[in-house]
Amino acid sequence: MSILPIDYIVMIVYIIFTIWLGVYASKYAGGREEMLVAGRKIGLFGMLATLIATDWCAITMVYMGQSGWAMGISAMFLGWLIFAGYVGAGMFGVGTVWFRRLKILSIPEVMEHRYGKIARALTGFSMVMAFLVTLGVFLQGVAGMFGTFFGVDPRLMIFILLAIAMGYTISGGMWSVILTDQVQFLILGIIIPLATILAIKGAGGWEALYSGVQAARGEVGVNGWTAFGTKTIIYQLVFFFFAAFAYPTTLMRVCSARSVREGYKGFTIGVSSFLSRAIFPAIVGAAAIILFPDLKDGVQAYAMTITKVTPVGLTGVLIAGFMAAFMSTADSYYLTTGSMIPQDIIGPLLPKGKTLSTKQTIITLRLSIVFVALFALYVAYFYKGGLLYWVVKLAEQMFVAGLGISVVFGLWWKKANQWGAVTALVFGLIGCAIPNYVLKMEAWQTGFISFGGALIGMVVVSLLTQKIDRPKTVGSIYREARSLANGMD
Amino acid sequence: MGWKVFNELTVGIGFGTFTSLFVVIVIKGIPEWIAVLKENNPKTKKTS
Secondary structure (H helix, E strand, C coil), X not given: CCCCHHHHHHHHHHHHHHHHHHHHHHCCCCCHHHHHHHHHCECHHHHHHHHHHHXXXXXXXXXXXXXXXXXXXXXXXXXXXXXXXXXXHHHHCHHHHHHHHCCCCCCHHHHXXXXXXXXXXXXXXXXXXXXXXXXXXXXXXXXXXXHHHHCCCHHHHHHHHHHHHHHHHHHHHHHHHHHHHHHHHHHHHHHXXXXXXHHHHHCCCHHHHHHHHHHHHHHHHCCHHHHHCHHHHHHHHHHHHHHCCCCHHHHHHHHCECCHXXXXXXXXXXXXXXXXXXXXXXXXXXXXXXXXXXXXXXXXXXXXXXXXHCCCCCHHHXXXXXXXXXXXXXXXXXXXXXXXXXXXXXXXXXXXCCCCCHHHHXXXXXXXXXXXXXXXXXXXXXXXXXXXXXXXXHHHHHHHHHHHHHHHHHHHXXXXXXXXXXXXXXXXXXXXXXXXXXXCCCHHHXXXXXXXXXXXXXXXXXXXXXXXXXXXXXXXXXXXXXXXXXHHC | CCHHHHHHHHHHHHHHHHHHHHHHHHHXXXXXXXXXXXXXXXXXXXXX
């Protein structure tokens, strides 16, 4: 591909603008709440924009593009599974309301309110473990994408991307992330659908794309049920239902909302975008089957298709848009993961009565972000996995099973207690790590073992330990949490 | 309904929901966001 000087000018202007935005936003980050949840002052539409910008990350384009290349148009079916799982969880709404009402600064904090400090520290640990893997894989996939765009060694791109994303994440906290998200939402909202239309056109139109994919991939390329199979479909529905109670990037946006009502509405409306975020890149990836019949590595499918179908001169805008998509997600993940180390692992393990001061929290947070970035760098350099979609989802499975089940049971089953939750978290983590990383089992098998272990652990251990840890009602938790939150204000 | 129709519906619904969401957020979100930034500007923010 050819990148014209005008494209480079667009990219440089964009990067300078983003850095300026990060520096500008840093003046808003004065305390813990300002740093981690933007002072809980974000309105409904601002929250929707940041929610979508975060979930429409560049890595989603890469791994859904890869899925589109591997499975054809069938990969779009994943969008329905994500949508259905989230809508199922959103219908109850209680999870998001509960999280926002508790005035938490990180997701594991909810576990302390309901189950105690050990459950919180364990949740923080399992989430950090998962995100260390996913951040590295994100970096690897996105560096491959930009390597294709620029014709540069992806290993060099890893360093460049990491440096850019870290710059304003460290300086600005959540204000920086959210302010940048607003601008990036505007760019992504135009670029990503436009790129999809261009890809369909480039493949010769919808009919040509459809018949070409069917000829190359057979029934699997167009029939979602055949492509994934009943077991995987059930697993993914269960996964996304519980993920709606556990995904920190989405839920921390809810916690940044100005009110409980706006947080709930934003979450409920925002999930409708999850369908299109899977559909758009899957179509672009499927177009690569027609445009590059000899392509061997689907990771490059999205970037290669885009560079082929984009008219000269628009390339800079597209690349800047994907740079935006990468930064929007990377900063959010670095901040969320980095904040868990002081808040949820170190904090609960401190002696009784001792807490980190605001200054100590911010210093530890920034050091944690550096640690997370270095670990991500290591994974990005050395990790080799299969289809990126499953690498990411199975890493997230390490905390989604234990945390999701603990939150859901914590809300609706009064006998759920600390020991049940701790067992669920341990079984969810081990039940995923061993089948996936050691035994190399199928994704649905790993998922069922992890969810099954967490579920049985929660029910059996809670029932066995009722005498030493008495049941609580959700009503008392609300009252307790509100008084705690008011006290902290 | 065959898979071809289902896939076409999926594409239509995907584009439709996103476009509606995008337009609403742009129209209502930009003024809201400017107001939030003004209210919380550390230089002009009133301390209670």
